[in-house]
Amino acid sequence: MGVVYTAASMSLDGYIAGPDEQGFAHLFSWYANGPQQLPTANPEVSFHMSEASAAHFRELADRTGALVVGRRQFDLTGGWGGQHPLGVPVVVLTHRLPDEWPRAEAPFVFRSGHIESALAQAKALAGRRAVGVSAGSVARQVLNARLLDEVWIELVPVLLGGGTPYLSELSRPPVLLEGPIAIAAGHGVTHLRYRVRRA
Template sequence: MSKVISAHAVSVDGYITCRGPGAGRGLGHGTMLFDWYFDGDTPSQVFDGFRLSAPSARVFDALAGRVGAVVAGRNTYEDSDHFGGGSPHPTARLFVLSHRPAAEITERQALVTSGIEDAVAAAREAAGDKDVGLMGGGVVTEALKAGLVDEMVLHQVPVLLGGGRPFFQALPGHVRLRLVDAVPAPGVTHLHYKVER
């Protein structure tokens, strides 16, 4: 069975966007959370235009190569200008989780309004034997609450943003993680955790 994974760039103080994210403004003012996508000399084998450091490319491409479908929250979808009608991943289908209608959904995207369990189930079916990637703090929080997340990767960037969108929202209790890998790289440390149940 495919796994459900979350991989997010995150500041040391826990933000996944810079200040002022929103439609037309992307993920906020400044790009320091994402500089490591472009500050190396190793091209990604999955994402055109990404040039990472060698250690980051190994981690990033291994994760991206596993993803067959993506579930994103409505805020992430809006902040990212609807992903241009496509997906944040070059080959994975996008499922947008929202409680509101979205007339701008294209044939390469699907809107799920009935909750995280249904969104993950639809994404699993589309992913086949590949994994489901989660995007957005709200989606990850809801998936954690529902016990659906298998692995989490924090691409931790050594910056304190002091504002933006926090990664995690309120959880009903604690979630135990087990560190399985830590890869230091220029401008980022890749922390790979398994969610313990």
């Protein structure tokens, strides 16, 4: 069975979004600050990264078979225009269906209910590949349910001063991790990968 990971660009002070949903230009600058062009599954999205970041991103993409995201991220990105850049099915946790969704051509599934059942559906969709869960409230639920295997941090050299923490409201702190089991130095980002230690 594939691992369950969460991955996000995070500021040095631990935020994945700044105050009032600002700060993304800083957090995501590494997607567009290098020479390596990286097409994605979404024809309207391509990246230009440093070589180290491109290699890291390709590895993440190769490993991933499905995603679980929250409604907030789905709305912030406009549902990625119907195709997530990783080109995999997406399970969206939400209590109300968004307008004009689902779409026949877009591999998005909408679920209310427990994180466990959403994750089980994503695992079935992913087969032997990994399931990525979005940072913030979804990752927190998965971590608190002891179902998170890995934490990937794209550490960005900015202090945002507030906003949305990456992993907060832990039900059983402290949570110990192992690693980093991988480090890569991109341009304007350090890619770090940790394994959640099972007690």
